[in-house]
Amino acid sequence: MPIQILMPALSPTMTEGTLARWLKAEGDAIKAGQVIAEIETDKATMEVEAVDEGVLGKIIIPAGTAGVKVNEPIAILLGEGESMADAAKPTAAAPAPAPAPVAAAPVAAAPAAAAPVASASSAGRVVASPLAKRLAEQAGLSLSGVRGSGPNGRIVKADVEALIAAGPAAPAPAVAAPAPVVAAAPAAAPVAAAPAPKPAAPPPGQAFDMVPHTSMRKVIARRLQESKQTVPHFYLTVDLALDALMALRADLNAKGEKLGIKLSVNDFVIRAVALAMKQKPDVNAAWSDEGMLRFKQVDVSVAVAIPGGLITPIIKNADQKALGQISQEMKDLAKRARDGKLMPEEYQGGGFSISNLGMYGIKQFSAIINPPQSCILAVGAGEQRPVVKNGALAVETQMTCTLSVDHRVVDGALGAEFLQVLKGLIEDPLTMML
Amino acid sequence: MSDTSFDVIVVGGGPGGYVAAIRAAQLKMKVALVEREHLGGVCLNWGCIPTKALLRSSEIYHLLHNLGAYGFSASNISFDLGKIVGRSRQVAGQLSGGIKHLMKKNKVTVFDGHGRLGAKAGAARTVEVLGPDGKVKQAVTGTHVILATGARARHLPGFDVDGGLVWTAREAMVPDRMPKQLVVIGSGAIGIEFASFYRTMGAEVTVVEMMDRILPVEDEEVSAFMLKAFAKQGMKILTGATTKGMTRTATGATVTVEQAGKSIDLPADRIIVAIGIVGNVEGIGLEGTKVKVEKTHIVTDGMCRTDEPGIYAIGDLTGPPWLAHKASHEGVICVEAIAGLHPHAIDVTKIPGCTYCWPQVASVGLTEAKAKAAGHQVKVGRFPYVGNGKAIALGEPEGMVKTVFDAKTGELLGAHMVGAEVTELIQGYGIARTLETTEADLMHTVFPHPTLSEMMHESVLDAYGRALHF
Numbered sequence: 001m002p003i004q005i006l007m008p009a010l011s012p013t014m015t016e017g018t019l020a021r022w023l024k025a026e027g028d029a030i031k032a033g034q035v036i037a038e039i040e041t042d043k044a045t046m047e048v049e050a051v052d053e054g055v056l057g058k059i060i061i062p063a064g065t066a067g068v069k070v071n072e073p074i075a076i077l078l079g080e081g082e083s084m085a086d087a088a089k090p091t092a093a094a095p096a097p098a099p100a101p102v103a104a105a106p107v108a109a110a111p112a113a114a115a116p117v118a119s120a121s122s123a124g125r126v127v128a129s130p131l132a133k134r135l136a137e138q139a140g141l142s143l144s145g146v147r148g149s150g151p152n153g154r155i156v157k158a159d160v161e162a163l164i165a166a167g168p169a170a171p172a173p174a175v176a177a178p179a180p181v182v183a184a185a186p187a188a189a190p191v192a193a194a195p196a197p198k199p200a201a202p203p204p205g206q207a208f209d210m211v212p213h214t215s216m217r218k219v220i221a222r223r224l225q226e227s228k229q230t231v232p233h234f235y236l237t238v239d240l241a242l243d244a245l246m247a248l249r250a251d252l253n254a255k256g257e258k259l260g261i262k263l264s265v266n267d268f269v270i271r272a273v274a275l276a277m278k279q280k281p282d283v284n285a286a287w288s289d290e291g292m293l294r295f296k297q298v299d300v301s302v303a304v305a306i307p308g309g310l311i312t313p314i315i316k317n318a319d320q321k322a323l324g325q326i327s328q329e330m331k332d333l334a335k336r337a338r339d340g341k342l343m344p345e346e347y348q349g350g351g352f353s354i355s356n357l358g359m360y361g362i363k364q365f366s367a368i369i370n371p372p373q374s375c376i377l378a379v380g381a382g383e384q385r386p387v388v389k390n391g392a393l394a395v396e397t398q399m400t401c402t403l404s405v406d407h408r409v410v411d412g413a414l415g416a417e418f419l420q421v422l423k424g425l426i427e428d429p430l431t432m433m434l
Numbered sequence: 435m436s437d438t439s440f441d442v443i444v445v446g447g448g449p450g451g452y453v454a455a456i457r458a459a460q461l462k463m464k465v466a467l468v469e470r471e472h473l474g475g476v477c478l479n480w481g482c483i484p485t486k487a488l489l490r491s492s493e494i495y496h497l498l499h500n501l502g503a504y505g506f507s508a509s510n511i512s513f514d515l516g517k518i519v520g521r522s523r524q525v526a527g528q529l530s531g532g533i534k535h536l537m538k539k540n541k542v543t544v545f546d547g548h549g550r551l552g553a554k555a556g557a558a559r560t561v562e563v564l565g566p567d568g569k570v571k572q573a574v575t576g577t578h579v580i581l582a583t584g585a586r587a588r589h590l591p592g593f594d595v596d597g598g599l600v601w602t603a604r605e606a607m608v609p610d611r612m613p614k615q616l617v618v619i620g621s622g623a624i625g626i627e628f629a630s631f632y633r634t635m636g637a638e639v640t641v642v643e644m645m646d647r648i649l650p651v652e653d654e655e656v657s658a659f660m661l662k663a664f665a666k667q668g669m670k671i672l673t674g675a676t677t678k679g680m681t682r683t684a685t686g687a688t689v690t691v692e693q694a695g696k697s698i699d700l701p702a703d704r705i706i707v708a709i710g711i712v713g714n715v716e717g718i719g720l721e722g723t724k725v726k727v728e729k730t731h732i733v734t735d736g737m738c739r740t741d742e743p744g745i746y747a748i749g750d751l752t753g754p755p756w757l758a759h760k761a762s763h764e765g766v767i768c769v770e771a772i773a774g775l776h777p778h779a780i781d782v783t784k785i786p787g788c789t790y791c792w793p794q795v796a797s798v799g800l801t802e803a804k805a806k807a808a809g810h811q812v813k814v815g816r817f818p819y820v821g822n823g824k825a826i827a828l829g830e831p832e833g834m835v836k837t838v839f840d841a842k843t844g845e846l847l848g849a850h851m852v853g854a855e856v857t858e859l860i861q862g863y864g865i866a867r868t869l870e871t872t873e874a875d876l877m878h879t880v881f882p883h884p885t886l887s888e889m890m891h892e893s894v895l896d897a898y899g900r901a902l903h904f
Contacts, residue, residue: 129869129870129871130869130870130871130872130874130875131843131872132870134843134872138842138843149776149778150778156870157845157870
């Protein structure tokens with residue numbers, strides 16, 4: 001029987017995506033494991049691999065279609081000796097026998113923190129009451145990845161109503177959400193209180209072009225608005241002396257040249273942040289209504305600007321990695337981020353973020369926290385500044401960093417202690433080698 | 435732990451209290467139950483169960499008078515009221531003994547006496563057990579105290595219950611003799627059940643209802659259906675009528691009723707007052723606690739917690755609906771929440787209600803009027819008993835099944851049934867509501883033939899213009 005190829009869920013939060021490109025044409029023979037299409041999700045472009053072999057009978061969703069719902073048929077795969085006439089039979093219109101005839105490679109590894117949430121995994125069936133399913137369908141919501149409040153996580157009417165009330169942001173808690181997400185309602189509640197973003201009226205008498213939002217733009221807008229509206233931010237700013245670090249960096253880079261290692265200041269900042277998190281583990285935590293979620297790994301997210309937006313790939317277990325390893329991982333992640341080739345688990349999660357605008361000559365700025373993390377460090381440019389030392393003017397290379405902090409998780413003194421530790425590591429960089 | 439300190443103390447051994455005790459024992463808590471009279475409470479001893487035994491007798495009596503329709507004949511049909519009442523008491527006694535066994539099996543320590551909240555004992559709470567003389571016989575302590583003291587009939591000023599002329603439900607189920615002219619004040623489930631029982635057994639019955647229809651909590655079509663059915667049976671029903679008082683006479687009393695500005699005198703040799711219940715909130719030590727009482731009932735949240743930490747309340751002692759199965763379910767929720775499980779709060783629109791009159795009435799969820807008032811656009815289905823093969827074969831052609839759906843989502847909002855055995859059938863719709871089925875699932879369900887339950891299917895089909903047999 002012809003098999004429907006369905007829009008895969010590439011992450012637990014994914015409800016829809018853009019079918020960016022078809023790599024196979026109708027009539028092409030397909031082998032299992034071959035890449036047949038590319039899908040642009042929230043933040044990255046994913047490859048869709050064929051699970052079965054056959055002939056691509058029909059492309060249902062043309063390339064460049066935005067807003068394709070998860071599990072919507074995107075193409076029909078014909079088996080041996082089958083034609084599209086078989087596909088037209090009513091029986092073939094039924095959902096494909098396997099719940100996920102097409103599994104994109106990244107599906108398997110959901111972000112670790114999200115694992116307990118995804119009881120209805122992207123590959124499994126969604127356990128929901130008939131009424132809940134219908135309400136979700138009418139509201140255009142996907143229930144995959146949602147954990148319900150009914151027996152064994154069954155999604156019931158009240159859960160869907162909470163999701164609808166929470167607006168499009170609702171499935172967000174799946175990103176490193178706390179394990180006991182009951183109905184997603186607790187997480188959704190504060191969002192529901194916020195007024196739904198209304199389309200602003202076009203200013204009178206001004207000509208404009210309407211540029212449709214990309215999926216990434218929508219995610220950035222939703223998550224950062226949610227963060228700024230629901231997370232009580234405060235900010236701590238500190239100047240860090242860089243002369244010792246610059247000298248050490250020059251030294252190490254000279255020695256690492258033949259190994260192909262070239263460390264950036266940012267690589268040092270990543271390592272210093274990781275070590276400071278290790279020393280002040282209370283910073284590596286997230287707020288949930290049920291209790292404080294203390295992360296067991298030291299994972300550092302690093303904001304990378306990419307065409308059309310930004311993304312935060314993660315250096316995992318950064319406290320256990322040498323500078324050279326951090327440097328190489330970061331280069332690889334940044335390149336693949338710009339190419340749109342990151343896997344979801346490479347950018348979903350993390351316990352702390354670093355945003356560096358120093359290369360643009362920005363002296364100081366305050367970043368918005370990347371929920372559910374509790375801190376983000378905004379790193380400015382390293383520059384020579386006049387300072388007073390022992391009563392005399394001197395010149396020192398300095399960099400200004402501002403830590404944005406979620407006050408529900410981290411209090412002022414703890415944030416200050418963290419920066420103190422960080423300052424110690426940056427200003428005496430040999431301690432980073434200990 | 436000593437024998438007087440417990441994890442949970444339940445005050446009151448009715449269907450709320452004893453079920454709470456069993457569930458707590460299942461969850462490995464050390465449980466005490468304080469009961470002042472009979473295990474099983476009003477439900478088992480003076481309510482649901484003994485009245486069902488009485489109604490069974492009246493059904494048989496009715497059948498005996500209609501034997502001809504089934505090819506039988508009999509003469510000199512008579513009954514012995516004492517034996518009928520005796521059977522009813524025996525049934526209650528047997529079941530109450532069963533509860534005693536259940537308590538023993540679950541290792542629930544039962545204290546005989548009146549339970550009253552005492553002082554705080556650290557994090558725990560003392561409960562005093564009072565003897566019949568009102569003196570404290572014993573004090574026990576519990577970390578959690580669940581109040582399940584139930585309710586009693588509301589009295590009507592001017593109608594002093596004396597057990598002879600004026601009855602509440604309690605007296606009405608142990609009659610000394612058959613009333614000749616019975617006036618029933620109130621047409622809720624209790625009033626209607628006794629009216630139906632005594633009418634079937636041959637008494638002249640008049641029902642006085644203040645509202646404009648009988649069984650006022652039921653769907654309006656059900657009320658109208660029952661009004662006709664009772665009228666056909668020869669019952670007199672005065673709706674929109676208020677009692678003004680009664681004067682005793684040589685043979686009983688005259689009840690004065692005002693209806694539409696007119697005064698009506700009803701002769702009666704027995705009067706049943708069934709105008710609702712009041713919660714048993716007195717003498718249980720609420721003074722000095724933060725427990726809030728509104729209109730004789732304790733205010734609780736969805737997990738049966740009162741405003742006083744460590745004190746819970748369930749069943750008739752709390753808000754409506756005042757039904758045994760609601761009390762039992764609250765007992766389970768209350769205990770599971772104490773145990774740190776996460777039960778769903780009770781949803782009253784998923785609790786079926788049954789009235790054991792003849793024909794029977796059963797319902798769950800919203801009435802059509804309430805559904806509309808709640809802003810639903812509705813689709814309504816109806817199916818009459820006369821269109822059902824099994825009903826005709828049983829000789830029970832009177833009744834109907836009504837279903838109310840949300841037109842947009844297909845949610846089954848409510849179901850309302852009248853007719854033979856509807857009290858046994860309603861649970862089908864109860865499951866449907868709890869599992870949140872839509873019309874599609876109900877349509878896809880295969881109902882066995884020939885059964886009365888097929889009407890439940892047909893009613894759903896009818897709501898979507900697809901009824902097959904009518």
